[in-house]
Amino acid sequence: MKEQENQKRTDLKKLNLKNKNAITLVALVVTIVVLLILAGVTISLLLDENGIIAKSKDARNANRAGTIRDEISLWEADKVASENGAGSHESMDAFLTRLKTRGLINDEDIQKIKDTRELQVGKEIIKFPSDAKTLVQAFNDGELQVGDYLNYNDYVDESKTYTTKTNENGWADQKYTATKNTYWQVLGLDETGEKLMLISQSPIKKEMKQKDQTGQEVGRAKIRLASIENAVKLGASSGGSSTIDWETTPYLVLKGAYGYVYCEKILNDISGIYSTSLGTAESLTAEEINRLIGVTVDYTNKKVYANSDPNTNIDKWGVLGNQYPYKETDYTPESYINSKANATAGTQTDPATAYYYQWGNLTINDTLKTILFNGTTSDANFAKSYWLASPAVLSDSDGAYFGPGGVCGGAVYAGNYFFFDSGGGWGACSFGVRPVVYLESNITVEDLHKIDGQEEDWSAYSNSDPAVAHGNSSNGEAGNHGTESGGGGPV
Numbered sequence: 309m310k311e312q313e314n315q316k317r318t319d320l321k322k323l324n325l326k327n328k329n330a331i332t333l334v335a336l337v338v339t340i341v342v343l344l345i346l347a348g349v350t351i352s353l354l355l356d357e358n359g360i361i362a363k364s365k366d367a368r369n370a371n372r373a374g375t376i377r378d379e380i381s382l383w384e385a386d387k388v389a390s391e392n393g394a395g396s397h398e399s400m401d402a403f404l405t406r407l408k409t410r411g412l413i414n415d416e417d418i419q420k421i422k423d424t425r426e427l428q429v430g431k432e433i434i435k436f437p438s439d440a441k442t443l444v445q446a447f448n449d450g451e452l453q454v455g456d457y458l459n460y461n462d463y464v465d466e467s468k469t470y471t472t473k474t475n476e477n478g479w480a481d482q483k484y485t486a487t488k489n490t491y492w493q494v495l496g497l498d499e500t501g502e503k504l505m506l507i508s509q510s511p512i513k514k515e516m517k518q519k520d521q522t523g524q525e526v527g528r529a530k531i532r533l534a535s536i537e538n539a540v541k542l543g544a545s546s547g548g549s550s551t552i553d554w555e556t557t558p559y560l561v562l563k564g565a566y567g568y569v570y571c572e573k574i575l576n577d578i579s580g581i582y583s584t585s586l587g588t589a590e591s592l593t594a595e596e597i598n599r600l601i602g603v604t605v606d607y608t609n610k611k612v613y614a615n616s617d618p619n620t621n622i623d624k625w626g627v628l629g630n631q632y633p634y635k636e637t638d639y640t641p642e643s644y645i646n647s648k649a650n651a652t653a654g655t656q657t658d659p660a661t662a663y664y665y666q667w668g669n670l671t672i673n674d675t676l677k678t679i680l681f682n683g684t685t686s687d688a689n690f691a692k693s694y695w696l697a698s699p700a701v702l703s704d705s706d707g708a709y710f711g712p713g714g715v716c717g718g719a720v721y722a723g724n725y726f727f728f729d730s731g732g733g734w735g736a737c738s739f740g741v742r743p744v745v746y747l748e749s750n751i752t753v754e755d756l757h758k759i760d761g762q763e764e765d766w767s768a769y770s771n772s773d774p775a776v777a778h779g780n781s782s783n784g785e786a787g788n789h790g791t792e793s794g795g796g797g798p799v
Contacts, residue, residue, distance in 0.1 A: 369430025376412055376427075376434055379403075384437055400439040440752040443504040444497065451753075452494055452504075455675040457761030460492040460506055460586070460745065468581040472574045474787045478566030479554075479736050479776070483515045486581040491761035493679055495744060496600055502749045507592065507679060510764040511694045511740025512578070513558035554776050558769060560695065560741050561776050562712060564734030565641035566786050568699055568727055571712040575697040579743035586755060587747035594698035594713045594722040596744065597680060601672045605663060605722075612663050614670050622665040624719075625702060630660040632703040638730040639781070641710050648781065651730070657708045662700035662723025682763070684715050689770035694740035698722040707731055714739055716774070732781025736789075737774045 383403050390397035398406075404421060407413045413427065421427050425436045446452045468486040490512060495505040554561050560578070562571055575591035582589035598605060602615040603622075612623035634640075634651040643649040667681060683692030696713030700723030703709075711727030713720075716739065726735040747756070777789055 366430055369432070372412060373429040373432045373434060376407065376429065379407060379412075380434070380436065387437075387439065397439075400436075437750070438752045438754055440754040442750060442752050443747060443756060444502065444749060446753050447494070447497060447504055452758070453675070454494055454496055454673065455679060456494045457491050457509075457759050458494065458506060458756040459759045460584075460756060461488040461490075463584040463586055464488050464582060465584065470578050470581050472560070472578060476566060476570040477561065477574055478563030478734075478786045479561040479789070480787065482560060484512065484578050484581060484741070485515060487512075490764060491759075492745065493761065495679065496676075498746055499599060503587070504747045504751070506587070506745040506747065508582070508743050509679075509761065510683070510766060511558070511692055511742050512582075513740075514560055516558060517555040554738055557738060557771075558740065559738035559771060559774070561736055561738045562695070562727075563736035563777075563786070564728045564784050565639070565644040565710070567736075568641045568710045568712065569645060571695070571699050572697045575695055575712075575741060578741050582743045582745060584745075586751050587745045589743045589745045591695070591697035592742045592744050594696045594720055597696070597715070597720055600676060601667065601670060601680070603665065603670070603720075607659075607661070612665055616671060622670075623663045624665060625663055627660045627702050627704060628663060630703040631656040631658075632705075632708040632730065634708075634730060638707070639732050640730070641728055644728070644732065644781075644784070645786070648732075657701060657703050657730075660701055660703040660708075662702040662709070662711075662721075664719050664721040664723075666719050668718050681715065681718075683766055685718050686772070688766070689772050690716055690774070691766040691769040691771055692740060693717070693771050693774065694742040696720075696722070696742075715742075716771075726775060726778070732784060733778070734780070734784045735778040736776040738771065738776050739774055740771075 383398065387397050404413065404418050408415070408418065413421075417427055421436050425438060427434050427436065441449070441451070443452060464486050466486050466488060469483060471481055471483040474480050491509040492506040493509055495507040497503065498505055560574075562568075562574070567574075572591075579589045579591045595605075597603075603612065604615055604618070605612050605628075607628060610628040611621035612628075613620055614622060634653055634655050634657070636650060636653040638651045638653075639648065640651045640657075643651055667677075682688075684690060684694070693714065693716035696715060698713030698721075699711065700713065701708055701710050702723055702725065708730040709723070709725045709727070710729070711724035713722040714724065714737075715721070724737075726737065728734050779788075
């Protein structure tokens with residue numbers, strides 16, 4: 309009996325020990341699991357994208373980037389000061405070496421900066437300046453001259469296109485595609501003196517239709533028109549028959565009230581396909597030409613004069629400031645394209661802003677004269693004549709006449725007779741488009757360097773009769789290619 313009790317006690321002790329061991333094992337497993345979870349959380353806090361280590365690294369990079377930016381700002385300020393005569397300036401190589409010595413960059417960083425002028429520090433991209441001369445500095449120092457060719461074509465994006473629609477130009481859809489086929493020349497500094505201007509050596513071309521299988525050109529419109537050299541108004545005597553194949557020529561056709569109202573937008577949008585990261589392209593204007601060649605339009609005293617001779621009025625139209633009172637049957641360009649609503653009878657037009665002058669008798673730098681006017685006169689069949697984004701209005705006792713500007717036949721025009729008049733008469737004319745690129749002030753001679761260039765051959769083209777068609781209020785809607793006989797006039 310006693311032995312049985314002892315055996316029971318022994319078995320119970322073994323059972324208790326077994327249970328204790330089992331509990332201890334479970335506790336150990338639980339402990340291990342908890343420790344693994346804690347370790348995971350800790351590692352996550354340390355190594356996660358938003359973890360302590362990452363945040364610490366971001367903080368270090370942000371501090372490094374901030375220091376580099378501060379150093380760049382000081383370097384640029386010192387560069388400007390030295391250019392103004394206040395001491396010497398640290399070269400870029402010396403500057404980068406100093407940043408390396410301070411542990412802010414390494415040799416690999418230096419090479420990236422020299423290749424791209426950029427460095428990624430953490431999530432930031434830092435742009436480094438160049439110690440090369442800006443184009444403006446080079447121009448002011450005489451190292452760049454008006455007429456020099458620069459490699460701007462390297463940056464032109466040939467995938468860019470623009471189509472001017474019928475309901476804006478008044479004539480037909482016309483498409484332009486950026487190409488590398490034209491050279492770009494230095495035109496001078498802009499009005500602020502802070503940007504260098506480039507101009508296409510020749511007008512840019514629209515997409516043209518080819519001749520058909522019979523060898524005949526398409527898009528033919530036979531009309532009677534006056535010579536471009538004769539300053540006649542709509543309705544004057546005609547100067548003979550002419551054929552204009554507008555679809556097979558490189559010229560932009562603008563028509564009537566539509567072309568007048570939207571000409572600035574159209575010309576700037578077309579030119580804009582040549583905008584790049586280096587600068588913005590816009591259409592050339594009469595105002596820009598006046599500034600470059602030294603001509604002043606004095607609206608207060610109603611005259612145009614060469615800056616070298618303020619007492620001589622060179623304006624051939626002489627209508628500056630004139631006003632015209634609308635009749636009951638008259639139109640403004642805006643009212644005409646708005647359901648042909650008549651203008652309010654008796655209402656005065658705005659004071660006339662149109663003018664034109666002959667540039668042949670002016671004293672102009674020979675290179676600048678070649679850039680602006682070569683190929684636009686009769687000896688070249690007016691082939692390179694071009695629009696100017698300078699709409700203006702003429703007014704006299706007979707009516708008001710609205711039109712864009714242009715360069716053609718030895719003259720610079722703001723406004724013209726042969727486009728749209730207050731009685732609803734309209735003209736459609738064809739000229740080239742001349743983009744000007746206003747380069748950013750920080751562009752250097754490393755970005756754009758001088759190249760050999762040449763004048764584009766336009767001998768295959770002629771624009772001696774730019775008047776494509778004309779008509780009156782009965783057939784002047786956009787897209788209506790009316791071809792009534794009658795007189796034409798210059799632009």
